[in-house]
Amino acid sequence: MSGRSHIPRPTENQAIARADRRFAEAAPVPVLFACLIAAYAVQDRHGMRLFARAIARRGEAS
Secondary structure (H helix, E strand, O other): OOOOOOOOOOOHHHHHHHHHHOOOOOOOHHHHHHHHHHHHHOOOHHHHHHHHHHHHHHHHHO
């Protein structure tokens, strides 16, 4: 056996896409907004995108 074997790992975009396809009850909108504000405070662009999308999806379900 030589060296290390390659273990494929999903990229962040693939992980977000997979989580987007999975059915799960989303958190209430006020909680999502609080998370969006926290992501904005630490300048987490991916977190902002994730929570903004979750808020939009909750709006579609209404």
